[in-house]
Amino acid sequence: MKSEILYPGAFPMVRVELAEGEHIKAESGAMVACSPTIDIESKMEGGFLGALSRKFLTGEKFFFQTLRASRGAGEVLLAPTVPGEIVVLDLDGVSEYMVQKDGFLAGADGVAIDSQMQSMSRGLLSGEGFFILKMSGKGMLLLNSFGAVHKIELKPGQEYIVDNSHLVAWSTTTTYNIEKATSGWVASFTSGEGFVCRFRGPGLVFIQSRNPGGFGAWVRQFIPVTE
Amino acid sequence: MIISTPNALCFGDEFPASGAPCLAHVEGHGLTMTFLPDADACGRRSESVPFSELTVSAGGLDHDQLVATWAGATGQRTLYLKNPDLIRAFRQAAPDRLTIPLERAAEQVRQVRQRRRIVWMLVGGTLLASVLGLWFGSDLLVELAVDRIPVEWEQKLGESAYHDFLARQEVMKEGPAVAAVTEMTHRMTDTIAGNPYTFDITVVKSDVVNAFALPGGYIVVFTGLMKKAENSEEVAGVLAHELNHVLQRHGLERIVKQLGFVAVVSIVLGNQQGLGGVMKQLGIELMTLKFGRAQETEADLTGLQLLHRAKIDPNGMITFFQRLAEKDDGRVEWFSTHPMSSARAERLNAELTDLPKQTSEPFTFDWTNVRASLGAQAGGSP
Structure with missing residues (x-):
């Protein structure tokens, strides 16, 4: 299985080459085009209860699509719904990543996707919700962001502060605390940041250059209000 | 030696920030890590560290990983172990000097999890009580409004x-x-x-x-x-x-x-x-x-x-x-x-x-x- 990101930038697409018999699971609706040798199946990843918890707890889709090269080798073109970059990770069987609920685009069959509950403070204040996706296993993992993706590499004990709602994915070897952006409550909110996540390494943290909630609020002001 | 599936991540100056996958073994004297051939430029190699050089703690996002730190030849090394069997083997083999702080850390993790469970139960209970209260108390509220x-x-x-x-x-x-x-x-x-x-x-x-x-x-x-x-x-x-x-x-x-x-x-x-x-x-x-x-x-x-x-x-x-x-x-x-x-x-x-x-x-x-x-x-x- 090979992947190549086409048109990198705001509107990328990823081409995944599948050998005969190989398959990839992708978010429902992610496929743009594919070779005629590819069969598209719908699958409830993690069984019915797993799919149900993913749907209701993380807001992810109930079904994933499985793209299988059952009638010979072929390629699949995948793209996310929102404008933003695609990042390719190679899971080695030990590294695990937490992914915010809209961040998953596609993954090799060996990649396991679970929904996991966060602590009350993280759920309330991290901007990612109470339930997030945990990616483990082995194989290629494709994530997408809103805006550009920036990778932060943290050494053991190294800290970095990320504004909530800008998180895409982070290693489970990292840890983070939610805290006020500034020392005072008023200044925290008047600064426009509110709460931030203080990450501590080692591990990787992928952040997105745009905040979907903030963008939504900005768009909302231009939507005409009917009486 | 045949490398099977890696079970730990090793962090250090010469490794990538995401950590180097390795196969960790608990032995009588300490830990042995065997790195995958592509993990570093030197190809496959093993590294051993005695228990006496290790300091341990609990770490990771959910504090459920055993973190072992030691001073390696090329700087500080940190090993993250998540495999329960490996952690159990470590606790059995390690001297008291290491297991005592580890038990203390594990106890803290248990307390954090217990606290988290209590918070969720309280929130769930409050939500349930609010729904039931609204369901059964709505008539009372209506009467209050009508009055x-x-x-x-x-x-x-x-x-x-x-x-x-x-x-x-x-x-x-x-x-x-x-x-x-x-x-x-x-x-x-x-x-x-x-x-x-x-x-x-x-x-x-x-x-x-x-x-x-x-x-x-x-x-x-x-x-x-x-x-x-x-x-x-x-x-x-x-x-x-x-x-x-x-x-x-x-x-x-x-x-x-x-x-x-x-x-x-x-x-x-x-x-x-x-x-x-x-x-x-x-x-x-x-x-x-x-x-x-x-x-x-x-x-x-x-x-x-x-x-x-x-x-x-x-x-x-x-x-x-x-x-x-x-x-x-x-x-x-x-x-x-x-x-x-x-x-x-x-x-x-x-x-x-x-x-x-x-x-x-x-x-x-x-x-x-x-x-x-x-x-x-x-x-x-x-």
Whole structure:
């Protein structure tokens, strides 16, 4: 299985080459085009209860699509719904990543996707919700962001502060605390940041250059209000 | 040596920030890590570190990983172990110097998890209690809101609907039927202590067997109902029921319930004036309001008590209801909104037996004349 990101930038697409018999699971609706040798199946990843918890707890889709090269080798073109970059990770069987609920685009069959509950403070204040996706296993993992993706590499004990709602994915070897952006409550909110996540390494943290909630609020002001 | 699936991540200056996957083994003297061939430029190699050089702690996102740190030849190394079997083997083999702080860290992790479980249970419990509270306490909240709405305002609300309805009907202004209804009403309202309502009862010419009440004290009785009644006590029974819908403010309760929780809260907090506007917005028509089962029962029982206080024979109420329920000819509208179940009749009978016995006082009018003035055939209902 090979992947190549086409048109990198705001509107990328990823081409995944599948050998005969190989398959990839992708978010429902992610496929743009594919070779005629590819069969598209719908699958409830993690069984019915797993799919149900993913749907209701993380807001992810109930079904994933499985793209299988059952009638010979072929390629699949995948793209996310929102404008933003695609990042390719190679899971080695030990590294695990937490992914915010809209961040998953596609993954090799060996990649396991679970929904996991966060602590009350993280759920309330991290901007990612109470339930997030945990990616483990082995194989290629494709994530997408809103805006550009920036990778932060943290050494053991190294800290970095990320504004909530800008998180895409982070290693489970990292840890983070939610805290006020500034020392005072008023200044925290008047600064426009509110709460931030203080990450501590080692591990990787992928952040997105745009905040979907903030963008939504900005768009909302231009939507005409009917009486 | 064949490398099987890696089970740990090693961090250090020469490794990538995501960590180098390696196969960790617990041995008698310490830990041995075998790195995958592509993990570093040097190819596959092993590295051992004795327990004496290690410091351990709990780490990772959920504090569920064993973190071992030591000073390597090329700088500090940190190993993250997540595999439960490996952690168990480490705890068994490691000297007390390492396991004691590890147990302490594990205890802290357990406490954090326990705390998290308690917080979630508390939040879940609070949510459940709120839902149950709203479910069972909504009636209480509605009553609280209704209590804050002044009677004058309620009258204004009912008045407009009342006049709108009467404008489209043939109203009886005088005659034996109007006089009879007026007498019945006065007999009953005179016994209500502190009555805030000025009742306005209108007799409408229609064959429909019905009567209804609007908020504020407006009651309409159709001549069809009077024609159907065998005696004046039966009509008085229906009137007593309708009067009590007004007195118990049932119409207002239904409105507030239909407007919803936000309206209720705003009324409780003092914004009664906005209710009319909100009602118009939501298109709630007073004429189409249906009373609930509990309200019907309340109006029955309080109606029965009112009849008793006014020394009007309450049996008329029960027999009229029962008779009409048995004889549904499709035109008895009163029973489409007031279902007469046997349980309801039983309740009324039980209430009647509880009331002290007394001699009823007859009305001054002759019911046969009243019915005759409406064109009803003599000798009872058809």
